[in-house]
Amino acid sequence: MKAAVLKSLGQPLAIESIPAPELGTGEVIVQVVAAPVLPYANEVFSGERRYPIELPIVPGCGAIGRVKASGPDATHLKAGDWVFCDPTVRSRDDALTPDITLQGWSSRGEGGLRLHRYYHDGPFAEQVRVPTENAIRIGDIDPEQAARWCALTVMLVPYGGLLAASFQAGETLLVSGATGNFGSACVAVALAMGAGCVVAPGRNEQVLGDLQRRFGERVRTIRLSGNEEEDRERMREAAPGPIDCVIDLLPPSAPTTAVRAALMTVRQNGRVVLMGGVGMLGGAGLDLPYPWIMRNDITVRGKWMCSPEAVPRMAALIRSGLLGLDHIDIATFALDDANEAVVHAAANPGPYRMTVIQP
Incomplete structure (x- = not known):
């Protein structure tokens, strides 16, 4: 062959x-x-x-x-x-x-x-x-x-993270890395699952504008400045209420400060899922504050790819029309x-x- x-x-x-x-x-x-x-x-x-x-x-x-x-x-x-x-x-x-x-x-x-x-x-x-x-x-x-x-290959990655986080319809999700390949797929998948709002931070204004045009008011875009504390506050302010879940899909080239800025927007008793490539090429660690995790009952978990049952479930989302491929x-x-x-x-x-x- x-x-x-x-x-x-x-x-x-x-x-x-x-x-x-x-x-x-x-x-x-x-x-x-x-x-x-x-x-x-x-x-x-x-x-x-x-x-x-x-x-x-x-x-x-x-x-x-x-x-x-x-x-x-x-x-x-x-x-x-x-x-x-x-x-x-x-x-x-x-x-x-x-x-x-x-x-x-x-x-x-x-x-x-x-x-x-x-x-x-x-x-x-x-x-x-x-x-x-x-x-x-x-x-x-x-x-x-x-x-x-073939879009399944990309969409199943964030879908696996959302299933691992037990993401529910009506919740607010923040996608760290929303302007990337996997991050933008996560925005579409989360909305198909019934997200009340998706906060989409990023640096690429063109992609942020495209996300807004595609999905309307359920997506709140934020242009990042690179200042960790300032970006964290702006992401919180963009959300209509407390942020229930944060999923990180940033690539290996992204700094850990960008990851931390997004992760620490999550509400008390919130969930954080790490699926990106940050740190794979070396560099500083994530350094999340122990007291913040403990006192706020934050769940932090990693997730690599997805479970096998995610595939037929996503196929059902596509066939139902909730998740489109035509775009x-x-x-x-x-x-x-x-x-x-x-x-x-x-x-x-x-x-x-x-x-x-x-x-």
Whole structure:
């Protein structure tokens, strides 16, 4: 089969023929129809992000496709089913603390690296092999809409954080990093879940204006100044009432002061979810005040990606019309043009833009 292979960091993807994946028990072979190219893919492939991956690798992070074959443990999947290939692969031999790898993208710890060596290749290929539980049915879709459904890869990240925070309809959410790719997706997802108000701070005035135009008065945008105390007060003032929940989705380049400014706007008994990349490249720690957390009964938790049941729940949000995909600008590339797709994704980041490879 044809695939795009990363052989060396900092080098272009090699478009070549490799052996098709072989089916094993507990696995599914999926014919890839559309695979998203994340805006920071170039940073992963260059080594700038220092993701723990072993080369050579067929990269990619999540995909939409159709089941080609499934193993004897699959009791519902059948050939031709449309599925989302969830890249979050969990080890099956420890229910409490499973090791995790992002198939075709990164690994976490020694156990995650062992998983990475087996579930190694991602979806920048005509076919991909995934664990049975990672081929999640999304129902019948128009093949021409497959690229739009790649938005699941981005939207599921903040959705996982909101579910982890037990976010409820009518609550006020502050999205730290609202002008970024994942942050802007979080705004849309939170509103679809019934948020009473979403406070959206950021530095990019153009993106802030776009969020306001798209979603109206339920979104309150704030242009950040970089002064921690001043920004914190302005974010609080923008909210119609106490801020129930804060989710951080800032990238590795953001300073911890920006994270702290947002997090400490949350009300007494509020919840904070950390999902961004701050600190991954080194630098100062977050340094949240112990007395503030303790005396205000603040819940602070980290969340990486989402639980498997988030996928069918999000598919239901999309099918109900509560979460739309039509407003997303899609640029599609053939597998032969994978390198051009990576360049395009880096040059066209931001809200509601997607670059997709369609093998």
